[in-house]
Amino acid sequence: MPRTRRKQAISDIFHALRQPTEIFNPPLENRSSGEMAAEFPNSTFIGADIASIPRRSPPLNCSFVFADTTRFLPFEDGFFGYVTQRLMVTAFSADDWQNAIREIVRVTAPGGYIELVESEINAYQKGPHHSRWNNAFYAVLASRNVHVNVTTDLGANLRPYVDSVTSNYVSYPLNWGGQVGDMVAQNTFKIMNSVRPQVLPVMGCTEEEYDAIIALSGDEMKRYRTWNNGHYAFGRKSLTTPSVTTRR
Numbered sequence: 001m002p003r004t005r006r007k008q009a010i011s012d013i014f015h016a017l018r019q020p021t022e023i024f025n026p027p028l029e030n031r032s033s034g035e036m037a038a039e040f041p042n043s044t045f046i047g048a049d050i051a052s053i054p055r056r057s058p059p060l061n062c063s064f065v066f067a068d069t070t071r072f073l074p075f076e077d078g079f080f081g082y083v084t085q086r087l088m089v090t091a092f093s094a095d096d097w098q099n100a101i102r103e104i105v106r107v108t109a110p111g112g113y114i115e116l117v118e119s120e121i122n123a124y125q126k127g128p129h130h131s132r133w134n135n136a137f138y139a140v141l142a143s144r145n146v147h148v149n150v151t152t153d154l155g156a157n158l159r160p161y162v163d164s165v166t167s168n169y170v171s172y173p174l175n176w177g178g179q180v181g182d183m184v185a186q187n188t189f190k191i192m193n194s195v196r197p198q199v200l201p202v203m204g205c206t207e208e209e210y211d212a213i214i215a216l217s218g219d220e221m222k223r224y225r226t227w228n229n230g231h232y233a234f235g236r237k238s239l240t241t242p243s244v245t246t247r248r
């Protein structure tokens with residue numbers, strides 16, 4: 001899509017967010033809905049997650065529900081003017097994605113916005129220790145039937161339901177290149193720690209070796225200039241989208 005059309009599409013979304021509208025953010029985890037609610041006080045935000053609850057009190061225009069996006073979102077058809085889902089690449093199988101997108105489309109109003117954002121699992125220009133960890137992580141996800149390649153399919157997944165999908169990606173550095181690189185690295189180290197019980201047996205290393213691999217991966221990110229891609233796709237639900245039914 002030409003840059004001017006993309007800029008216009010993004011500016012349309014921001015305009016829509018400033019109007020009073022119902023906005024849905026599955027899954028919420030802790031912060032994204034609350035931050036958006038503070039930024040767009042005229043809109044009402046609802047975040048959903050199967051497990052997490054927010055640690056801080058959200059703004060008054062923000063609330064949360066427990067829900068499994070792949071099964072059923074507890075809202076009427078067409079309830080939301082804007083639905084955004086982010087970073088589910090490690091959670092859903094290919095079937096889960098189809099179900100989740102159907103649910104997301106169902107709860108979006110005709111003409112409302114749908115946005116998906118996902119990061120690739122395999123970073124680029126990795127050093128040997130980071131590669132070893134990344135390969136083991138990928139193997140764990142694949143063994144659980146997780147649809148790791150969904151990131152590059154986001155636009156194609158939305159296209160049946162959405163008019164003129166905008167999809168693209170941005171590349172970002174890991175542990176170099178300033179604040180973004182620092183934040184992505186901190187996030188990556190947290191992921192490496194949180195998936196330790198699943199990934200360590202595949203790597204066949206000790207706890208101490210795993211700690212060393214995290215530290216060495218951080219050094220390598222700087223030395224090899226490791227980077228990754230974040231993909232996004234968005235558009236407006238078509239006024240003619242046939243109603244979608246949910247498999248519960």
Ligand SMILES: C[S@@+](CC[C@H](N)C(=O)[O-])C[C@H]1O[C@@H](n2cnc3c(N)ncnc32)[C@H](O)[C@@H]1O
Pocket residue numbers: 026027028029030031032048049050051052067068069070085086087088091
């Ligand atoms: C990596 S986090 C992303 C959270 C949030 N979207 C963000 O960008 O900060 C993944 C979240 O998905 C939630 N999750 C996993 N499977 C889910 C499902 N089937 N339905 C709803 N939430 C789910 C997890 O509990 C976790 O909080």
